[in-house]
Amino acid sequence: MPRKRYLSLWFPRLAAERLLRQDRGASPGPLAVxxxxxxxxxxxxxxxxxxxxGLTLGQPLRDAxxxxxxLVSQPENPVAEAAFLTTLRRWAGRFTPWVSExxxxxxxxxxxxxxxxxGGEDxxxxxxxxxxxxxxxxxRLGLADTVGAAWALARFAAGPAAVTHAGDAIDQEARATRSRAAKRRHWTRGGQPPRPLPAASAARIAPVGGSRSAIAPLPVAALRLPGETVEALTRLGLRRIDxxxxxxRAGLARRFGTGLVRRLDQALGVEPEPVSPARPSVRFAVRLGLxxxxxxxxxxxxxxxRLLPELAERLARAGRGARRVRIEFSRADHTMQALEVGLARPSAAAERIRPLLMMKLGEVEPGFGIDQLRLSAPLHEPVHPEQHRGHVEAGRRADIPGDSREVEDLMGRIGARLGLEAxxxxxxxxxxxxxxxxxxxxAAFAPPARDWVAGAERPLRLWPPEPVTMPDRPDPADSFRWxxxxxxxxxxxxxxxxxxEWWLDEPGWRSGQRDYWRVTTHRGERLWLYFAHGAALSAGWFCHGMFA
Structure with missing residues (x-):
């Protein structure tokens, strides 16, 4: 069985260089996050x-x-930086499937x-x-037999400080000439020639079985210890791992806690520290270039x-159903317009998704022309096939209002105009x-109520109680004012x-128990009136709703 080997990649200027990448070709000068x-x-x-x-991390902005x-300063954006690190994790997947952040x-x-x-580790x-x-x-990188040793070598071993900012070397040429024009490197079009990369420092690559000797001369901070533990070790003259x-070990654990011993064992390979890769995200998207x-x-x-059947087939193969479908239109002037629709139930059927998208196509503004379309399902859920249970079960489901494909399609069409949240x-x-x-x-995220026990008749519309002018006696009079x-x-x-509910203090019920009456007026209105018997608030008549 081959010996475990781990590579630690540390991006010391990640936040600042993420912003520099957004302004490709621009030179904003000294930048600080x-x-x-x-x-x-x-x-x-x-x-x-x-x-x-001469600026340093942790320095106050006013001193800088x-x-x-x-100095150009930008506020930190932890969410964007975490997303960028996730993008780098996907890039690192080209070297090994076992990558963790x-x-x-x-x-x-x-x-x-x-x-x-x-061609080997080098x-x-x-x-x-x-x-x-x-x-x-x-x-900055480090390679060793353990995660702890690779981490220490990447941050504390001697060697080239960093790879300098060289910009994005992705050649971008016009779509119309990409297939006909000869490939030209950026330095032949007036840019600077590429600088040779520094050779990998041998000090940061520990040989197989040599992690102990590689980290021995490093400071104790290379063991990923808390700051107070590092200070305590330094005061006692224990400055290097050696x-x-x-x-x-017993004395170290008694004086500095088990955390120091655990980190040391992890760096030496005594205690295993496996890499737990992130679960790859499941994406369903198709693209069409014109x-x-x-x-x-x-x-x-x-x-x-052309795009929709392919997307539906991918969803069906994976046993997933789209809840939201997004279509992006890339225009010739490098702008983009996106439209999105939602489905009341997850579905992988193209015939159910297409009518919703067609309702949105009228909002497309082609501008100078659309040269690329991308159709995706950003939100999807598992779809389980249902087993047929006979006519009795089919009849029971047919009796449930709102539980049919036609109702779901209607909800999707209404939701395409008003939003499913409405x-x-x-x-x-x-x-x-x-x-x-x-x-x-x-309605889109809650199934119909199946076992709703029918109770007393209730009004179709219910509103906050409104006062009614009527004599204060429990029986309704022949007329009232409202x-x-x-x-x-x-x-x-x-x-x-x-x-x-006596165990709750409801402000609306401080008038005590109520006697409700269904009253029909001479105008044909069927009102729901009640007489409050009085408690913390005085008694009286109120109107609470209206029947159909």
Whole structure:
């Protein structure tokens, strides 16, 4: 069995160089990423140019501006930086499938059995450095038998400080001439010639079985210890890892805790520290590049009809159903327009997705023409085939209102115009209070209520209680005044007594128990009136809703 080998990649200027990559070709000057630390703005990441001027990490921003008045500062963006590190993790997957992130700016690769694909470990390291130079990223790396030793070598071993910012070396030529024009490197078009990459430092690559001797001369901070532990070791004269290798473990654990011994064992390979790769994200997307820009609705529809069956087939093969479908139109002037629709139920059927997209195509603005379309399902869920259980089960499901494909398609069409969040449905709740007897839920994300026990008749519309002018006695009179109008009672039915939930202090129920009446007026209105018997608030008549 081959010995484990780990490669630690540390990007010391990740936050600053992420911003530099966004402004390709521009030279903003010295750049610093600023973070708030204990109420003060300090430098969290620096570009190579800013470091060359003497600026340091953790330095207050006001002191840095005194040294470098031309300093360009940007606030830190932890979310964007984490997303960029995830992108780098996917890039590192070309070297090995076992890659894990070490936030905020590092990756760990288990390259066991993979180095021979690149001509050995030296060839793999050279390929990594070459890629980082093309991406414009500074890099420090370490390679050893353990994760802890590789981490220590990447940050504390001697060697070239970093790969300098070289910009993106991706050749970008016009689509129309890409297939005909000869490949030209950027330095033949007036740019600077490429600089040779520095050779991988032998000090950062520990030979197989040599991790102990490789990390011995490094400072104790290379063991990934807390700052207070490092300070305590330094006060005792234990400054290098070699100084504690021969110290009895029991004494170290008693004086500095088991954390020091554990980190030392991990660096030496006594305690295993496997790499746990992130689960690859499942993406469903198809793309169509066009030889000439299009702008007619018929051409856009034809392109959609080519993409949609392929996307539906991929979803069906994976047993997934799309909940949201997004289509992106890339225009010839390098702008992009995106449209998105939602489905009431996950589906991989093209015939159910196409009508929703067709409702949105009228919003497309082709501009100077569309030369690329991308169709994706950013939100999808597993779809399980249902087993047929006979006519009894089919009849029971048919009796459930709102549980049919036609209703789901209708919800999808309405949601394409109003948004699925605007569609709601009621579910039963465990309460006898009318205001709390049902829960309002999003119709697209909640199935129909299957076992809703029918109770007493309730009004179609329910509103906050409104005062009614009527004599204060439990039985309704022959007439009353409500909303500034006089009403004559034609029919009445009741009472139905409802008491408040005594264990809760509901402000709306401080008038005590209620006697509800279904009252029909001379105008044909069927109102839900109640007489409050009085408690913390006085008694009286109120109107609570209206029947259909």
């Amino acid at each position: 600023v973070a708030d630390r204990r109420g003060a703005q300090v430098l969290a990441s620096l570009s190579a140019e800013a470091e060359a001027l 501006r005194a040294i470098c008045p031309d 070490e936030p905020p700016a590092a990756l760990v690769l288990d390259i066991t059995g993979c180095a021979h694909l690149f 060839g793999l390291v050279a390929e990594v450095e070459r890629d980082c130079a093309r991406l414009g990223l500074s890099l 100084d504690i290798l021969g110290t009895p 030889p000439e820009p299009i702008g007619l609705a018929e051409d856009i529809t034809a392109a959609l009809d 569609l709601t449905r009621l579910h039963p709740a465990e309460s006898h209070v009318p205001e709390k007897a049902a829960l309002v839920m999003a 909303r500034g109008r006089d009403h004559e009672v034609v029919a009445r039915r009741g009472p139905e007594r409802i008491s408040p």
